[in-house]
Amino acid sequence: MPAAGRDLFLPLYDPLTKLFGITRLHRMLLEHAGLQPHFKVLDIGCGTGAVALMIKQKHPTVDVVGLDPDANALARAQRKASRAGVSIQFDRGFSDTLPYEPEVFDRVFSSMMFHHLRRSERETTLREVRRVLKPAGRLEFLDLVSTGQSRHGLLARILHPPKQLDQNADARLLDLMSSAGFERARRVADRNTIVGAIGLYQASVPTTA
Numbered sequence: 001m002p003a004a005g006r007d008l009f010l011p012l013y014d015p016l017t018k019l020f021g022i023t024r025l026h027r028m029l030l031e032h033a034g035l036q037p038h039f040k041v042l043d044i045g046c047g048t049g050a051v052a053l054m055i056k057q058k059h060p061t062v063d064v065v066g067l068d069p070d071a072n073a074l075a076r077a078q079r080k081a082s083r084a085g086v087s088i089q090f091d092r093g094f095s096d097t098l099p100y101e102p103e104v105f106d107r108v109f110s111s112m113m114f115h116h117l118r119r120s121e122r123e124t125t126l127r128e129v130r131r132v133l134k135p136a137g138r139l140e141f142l143d144l145v146s147t148g149q150s151r152h153g154l155l156a157r158i159l160h161p162p163k164q165l166d167q168n169a170d171a172r173l174l175d176l177m178s179s180a181g182f183e184r185a186r187r188v189a190d191r192n193t194i195v196g197a198i199g200l201y202q203a204s205v206p207t208t209a
Helices: 007-019 022-033 050-058 071-084 119-132 154-159 162-166 170-179
Strands: 040-044 063-068 089-092 105-111 133-144 183-193 196-204
Touching (some): 022 050, 022 133, 022 183, 022 196, 040 119, 050 063, 071 089, 105 119, 133 170, 170 183, 170 196
Parallel strands (some): 040 063, 105 133
8 A cells, every 4th residue: 555545645645744743653652662773673664764764863873674565655765865864775565574584673663554454464464573573672563543541533534444443452452462472562652643543562572591
């Protein structure tokens, strides 16, 4: 799926992200990520590169890779990185078949991508993320979510099928992460936005004995 749903809307993706308050949540995502110098990180479903670019600008020594199936979004992401004068590797591919060797990343980021996936793709994606993370590595996850206190807003229901959103129930997400082999899967924070309730999650890869 194109980053903005349709290629025609791609130029609007970054302005709308700021308008809907997602950029502030991206900053919160990075604040919780605990990035260290010379980490290697992957942003799956990177779209136009907002999170990848933010990481590289705040942490210049971190090696950043962005992955997305949309060639047009990746081209836009590469232009943004070039204008900012930073080096980011952008690859074309899918989250459920990551084209990387096992245990190569310290962090994997996922922002506002997961709710687009079918259930089988969600399970495979989390297993793939678990595979490419190093021991003690961590998934940093931001997406639409249903909790006991908050439900999706009208705009979220208009933009996304209700059944698709319901699969992002808080307990379901945590169970999927645990089933994929992560430990300490937890919701770190959540915020109500114009597009609905958005949760920030973390899940860790066990350390080796």
